[in-house]
Amino acid sequence: MADDKEEQQKSSKRTSWKPTRTSFVAETRQEPKHEVHPTSEYEVKLPRKVPISSSRRPLVDILSHDELCSLCHNIPKIELHAHLSGTVKESTLNELGRAKGLDISKMKFTLESLAATDSLEQTWKETVEAFDNIRKLTAYDLHVLRRIINEAIEMYAEDGCVYLELRTGLKHLPDRKTFLSEVISTINLAQGKHGIIVRLLVSVDRGASVEDARETISIAIDAYESQSKGGGQRGGGVLVGVEMGGNPLRGNWDELRPLFQQARDAGMRVSLHFAENKGHEEEHEKILEFRPDRLGHAVFMSKKITDKVLNTKTPVEVCITCHEAYYKVDRKKNVFGILKSHNHPAILCCDNACLLHTLLSKEWEVAIQTFKLTAEDVQHMVLDNVDAIFADSVTKQKLRVQCENRLKSLFTKSEAPRARKSGGGGWQSLLFLSLSAACLGGLYYLRVVKRAI
Ligand SMILES: [Zn+2]
Numbered sequence: 001m002a003d004d005k006e007e008q009q010k011s012s013k014r015t016s017w018k019p020t021r022t023s024f025v026a027e028t029r030q031e032p033k034h035e036v037h038p039t040s041e042y043e044v045k046l047p048r049k050v051p052i053s054s055s056r057r058p059l060v061d062i063l064s065h066d067e068l069c070s071l072c073h074n075i076p077k078i079e080l081h082a083h084l085s086g087t088v089k090e091s092t093l094n095e096l097g098r099a100k101g102l103d104i105s106k107m108k109f110t111l112e113s114l115a116a117t118d119s120l121e122q123t124w125k126e127t128v129e130a131f132d133n134i135r136k137l138t139a140y141d142l143h144v145l146r147r148i149i150n151e152a153i154e155m156y157a158e159d160g161c162v163y164l165e166l167r168t169g170l171k172h173l174p175d176r177k178t179f180l181s182e183v184i185s186t187i188n189l190a191q192g193k194h195g196i197i198v199r200l201l202v203s204v205d206r207g208a209s210v211e212d213a214r215e216t217i218s219i220a221i222d223a224y225e226s227q228s229k230g231g232g233q234r235g236g237g238v239l240v241g242v243e244m245g246g247n248p249l250r251g252n253w254d255e256l257r258p259l260f261q262q263a264r265d266a267g268m269r270v271s272l273h274f275a276e277n278k279g280h281e282e283e284h285e286k287i288l289e290f291r292p293d294r295l296g297h298a299v300f301m302s303k304k305i306t307d308k309v310l311n312t313k314t315p316v317e318v319c320i321t322c323h324e325a326y327y328k329v330d331r332k333k334n335v336f337g338i339l340k341s342h343n344h345p346a347i348l349c350c351d352n353a354c355l356l357h358t359l360l361s362k363e364w365e366v367a368i369q370t371f372k373l374t375a376e377d378v379q380h381m382v383l384d385n386v387d388a389i390f391a392d393s394v395t396k397q398k399l400r401v402q403c404e405n406r407l408k409s410l411f412t413k414s415e416a417p418r419a420r421k422s423g424g425g426g427w428q429s430l431l432f433l434s435l436s437a438a439c440l441g442g443l444y445y446l447r448v449v450k451r452a453i
Contacts, residue, residue: 049412050375058372068368072361075378076162076406078385078399079349079360081271081296081317083203083245084168084183085134086352087152096137096144107133109355120278123326124247130355139171142182149186150193157194159359162406163389163399167201167243170216180223184238197399199391201243201271204259206251217242217259221266240390241269243296248276253283257290269293269390271317275301276327288312294347294388298335299327306338315345315388320366321358322351331370340371345384375411382407 050062050071059068090109097104108130138144149166156164168183170176183200191198202220204213220242227237242263244256260270271294275284278300287295288308296317298309309316318336323329339346348363350356367373373381386400 049410051412056374056376058374059368059378060372068365069361071410072364072368073160074406074410075160075361075364076382076403077160077360077364078163078347078382078389078403079156079161080165080294080347080385080388080390081319081349081351082152082156082164082166083352084149084152084166085131085138086355087155087166087350088134088138088148088354089151089155090354092148092151093134093137100137102137109133120327121249124249127326128247135171139173142173145173145179145182146186149183150190153187153190153194153196153198155353156360157196159361161196161360162402163197163199163386163391165199165201165240165390167203167245169203169205169245170219176215176219177222180219180239184223187238197391197395198238199240199389200238201241201269201390202239203246204242204244204256205246206244206248206253206256206273207246208251210252210255210259213256213259217263221263221268224263224266224268236392236394239268240392241271241293243271243273245273245296248273248280253286257286260290260292271296271390274298274316275305281305288314293390297323297351299323299329301335310339310342310344313344315347315384317349318346319349319351320363320370321356325356331366334370336367337371340373340377343380345388346381347385347388348381379407379411 050059059071063071093107093109094104097107108126138148152166153164166187171179173179173182180202187198187200202216202223204216206213220239224237224239227239242260244260260272264270270290270292272287272290272292274287274292274295275298277283281302281304284301284305285308288305291312292314294315294317295309297319298316301309316335316339318334318339320331320334320336323334324331329335336346336348338344348360348367350358350360350363353359364378368378382403383400386396386403389396389399391399
């Protein structure tokens with residue numbers, strides 16, 4: 001009975017959604033213009049500001065654990081690698097499963113079991129199983145699709161994220177074009193509602209057929225180009241790029257490359273999952289030759305490939321929890337350490353936040369603790385992240401200003417070290433002057449003596 005009532009309430013909520021739009025052009029024209037204020041209203045609750053004078057000291061040495069958590073929540077975070085299917089709340093999946101009369105106890109939604117195996121093949125088998133379960137529960141109903149997008153965006157906004165790039169493959173819901181149109185319009189509405197800038201990448205599954213990839217890219221290009229019709233700036237809409245994901249042990253980059261080139265030629269940005277497959281150096285080289293705008297993961301790079309990535313300065317989306325869970329990479333040995341030591345842009349991301357039971361603030365906390373990051377590091381990283389987003393230059397500039405303002409509210413300049421420096425340098429200066437005077441006096445004495453002789 002209670003379930004019936006709950007279902008009725010859910011149904012009434014669902015009917016409040018706007019009807020499906022099936023045309024990209026029509027959808028673009030109908031999109032309401034939202035003024036997004038991701039950070040201006042954001043309340044900073046950090047117990048005390050972190051003095052920039054401490055910028056060279058690790059934050060873990062300056063802040064208590066609670067203060068560090070608070071700081072990580074308040075850092076203006078930017079998520080650039082978030083799969084929609086892996087960002088569905090477990091409670092929502094349970095609810096949807098119960099509504100469909102499924103035995104939830106037998107369905108895997110999380111990747112906890114992956115810790116038990118060292119086999120990448122087995123890991124991917126279980127991952128595919130988890131994603132299949134999630135799709136069964138979410139990719140059959142447009143109301144559910146809108147709900148999970150809203151909840152994902154809300155989750156990131158509540159975590160103090162100011163900019164989010166979601167990525168998803170195109171589902172037949174009821175067809176791929178309609179699905180993409182729905183995702184774009186839902187994001188457009190949700191970003192204003194939750195006060196966060198959200199953009200979208202269309203995912204190409206490298207494990208599927210080339211024909212599948214071709215259709216996906218073609219639909220993505222159509223949608224991207226329609227955004228700029230009717231006066232919109234190219235690249236200024238919700239859809240900004242394409243990405244390659246899926247099982248790294250499947251697919252052939254040589255066959256997919258021309259398709260990604262088509263997307264690039266249309267003006268779309270490209271991010272590629274990279275070096276998740278150990279020992280496939282030839283593929284890694286070919287992917288780098290393509291010069292993608294960003295690389296995802298970069299877990300298993302040889303020395304030669306690492307040097308090439310460092311030379312290109314291509315930003316890398318780093319998912320520390322994911323690398324630990326999937327690839328058994330110890331946090332201290334995460335690629336983030338190498339990238340950071342070379343001042344290479346490394347963007348902390350979640351990959352599949354709900355599957356991995358993580359949040360972006362948690363990823364920052366792990367990085368700050370593991371790599372002894374300083375206030376200076378954090379500030380540089382935030383601004384590097386802004387540079388790496390795929391949104392247009394106007395959005396980027398707005399975001400930069402918002403991030404700089406938020407950073408100013410988190411970190412404060414202190415005169416203390418300067419005072420200490422001048423105090424500490426006082427006796428040194430006095431000694432220097434005394435020695436100088438003694439030397440000059442000595443020289444004068446020598447000249448006098450010399451003249452006398
Ligand atoms: Zn990924």
